[in-house]
Each structure stands twice: as structure tokens, then as C-alpha cells.
Amino acid sequence: MRLVWGPAYELGILVIDQQHKRIVDYINDLDRLVGQPGAQLGVARVLYDLVDYTESHFSFEEALMERAGYDKLDDHHSQHRKFIFHIESLLRRHEEGVDVAESLLRVLEKWLFHHILEEDRAYTQQVRDFVDGIGRERLGGWVNENLRKHFRMM
Ligand SMILES: [Fe+2]
Numbered sequence: 001m002r003l004v005w006g007p008a009y010e011l012g013i014l015v016i017d018q019q020h021k022r023i024v025d026y027i028n029d030l031d032r033l034v035g036q037p038g039a040q041l042g043v044a045r046v047l048y049d050l051v052d053y054t055e056s057h058f059s060f061e062e063a064l065m066e067r068a069g070y071d072k073l074d075d076h077h078s079q080h081r082k083f084i085f086h087i088e089s090l091l092r093r094h095e096e097g098v099d100v101a102e103s104l105l106r107v108l109e110k111w112l113f114h115h116i117l118e119e120d121r122a123y124t125q126q127v128r129d130f131v132d133g134i135g136r137e138r139l140g141g142w143v144n145e146n147l148r149k150h151f152r153m154m
Contacts, residue, residue, distance in 0.1 A: 002031035003109075009116065011124045013131060015143050016064070019057045020120075023112050026050060030105040040094075043101045047091045052152070054084055060150040061120075067142065068130035070123045079119055083111060 005024045010017045026046050033039040033046075058080040065073050086107060090100045131139055 001028050003027050003112075009112070011116075011120060013064075013124065013127055015147075016061060016120075016127075019060070020112075020116055022053055022057075023108055023116065027105060027108050027112065030101055030108070034101045034105060039101060040099070043094060043099075043104070047087070047094055047100075047104070050087050051084070051091065054080075054087060056151045058084070060146055063146050063150065064127055064130075065123050068123070068127045070126050072122065076119065076123065079115060083115070 003024050005021050009020065009024070011020075026049070029042065029046055033042045036042075062073060062077055062080070065076065070076070087104075090104050090107065094100045134142070
């Protein structure tokens, strides 16, 4: 296994940490696939999953930031758009027959170490203050409602 999810990757916001964990799963999936014959099907699955997952996760995360009154939401939103654009361009290259497994692996690791551990960490305090202040019951209601709204599969 290339990476093992652990406290070092956590922001301390449970619902977000659970979503971020999937990036580590994708990194490990790709690590197994790189250089393997017939890996293209597996790479395609990761790519299509990623497009769906990132759209859902980003809109959920942005809704949470907005609800918490995070002041750098616009900036953060454009980082998310850039990442989606990047994934979609890799998907197009994959569909043209290019082996993108290694490039995708590098993009995801950079995203984990740069975006999740630095740019996401910047909103953590404000979101945690909101989470601590709203009360367990209302928070649960907000989370459930927004998981349903932003994640098609849930
Ligand atoms: Fe983010």
C-alpha cells in the first residue's frame, strides 16, 4: 500500500475526513494499477469515480464553508474548479488511448499534500467553530440534508 490514512491527514471534521479518505483509496488503487497489463479498465473506473466524487465532495465542502461563514470561499471554489478541469483533461487523454495512471497518481498525491493538508486546513478553525456552536442535533440535520443534496448515491 502506498499510503495509509491516519490522523496526520485529518482536519478533525468527521464528515469531511471521511470524504477525504477516498483520495487515499484512489491513490492506492492507482499505485496497484501503474505498469500492470490491462490496467486501463481499472484506471477508467478511478477516473469516472473521481469525476463524480469530486463534484459531490466539493459542493458539500463549499456548502459547509458557506454555512460557517468562511471568508475565502471564492478562492477555494476556484481551486476546486481547477482540479476538476485537470481530472477531466486526464479523462479525455485516457479516452484517446493514453496511459494516464502515473500522471493521475501524481495529481492526486499533490492534491492530498497541497490542497487537503494546506488549503483545506485554512478553513478548519472557522468550520470547527461553526460545528461546535450549532449543537449536535442541528448539525446532524444539516449534514444529513446536505449529504442527500450533494451526493447522488446517498
Ligand atoms: Fe477543498
